[in-house]
Amino acid sequence: MLFCFGRARAQSPSNNIGSHAAGAEVEFVAASASVCLQCDGFAAEHGSWNRAKRGGYEVIRLPMKNGHATGEYEDFLTGFTLPDGTVWGRPVGVAQAKDGSLFVSDDGSRSIWHVSYMGKR
Numbered sequence: 001m002l003f004c005f006g007r008a009r010a011q012s013p014s015n016n017i018g019s020h021a022a023g024a025e026v027e028f029v030a031a032s033a034s035v036c037l038q039c040d041g042f043a044a045e046h047g048s049w050n051r052a053k054r055g056g057y058e059v060i061r062l063p064m065k066n067g068h069a070t071g072e073y074e075d076f077l078t079g080f081t082l083p084d085g086t087v088w089g090r091p092v093g094v095a096q097a098k099d100g101s102l103f104v105s106d107d108g109s110r111s112i113w114h115v116s117y118m119g120k121r
Helices: none
Strands: 023-028 041-045 058-062 074-077 091-096 102-106 111-115
Touching: 041 091, 041 102, 058 091
Parallel strands: 023 091
Antiparallel strands: 023 041, 041 058, 058 074, 091 102, 102 111
């Protein structure tokens, strides 16, 4: 819950992301980014080790409209868990490059992923 200091009320969260996702970092992509990524937030979900069914372990996209979160989110970079529940990657950080592409740090595979828009195929 987000509390507004100096006011007598609290605001509900803009996005209701499930428990154990373990959000690690959010990057808000600048308006000068590539067309497919304009004005959205991206959150690295580190995941959690203490669930029977794995959750998190991905990067999600947080659509924005007029500078505010829409309340929705969608999978953006996934595949860090295998069907048997084995985890091989844990996204922890997101950063935007000058060309609008994203870098995602992953402390599970000890990698940095470079995600860029290639256009329609």
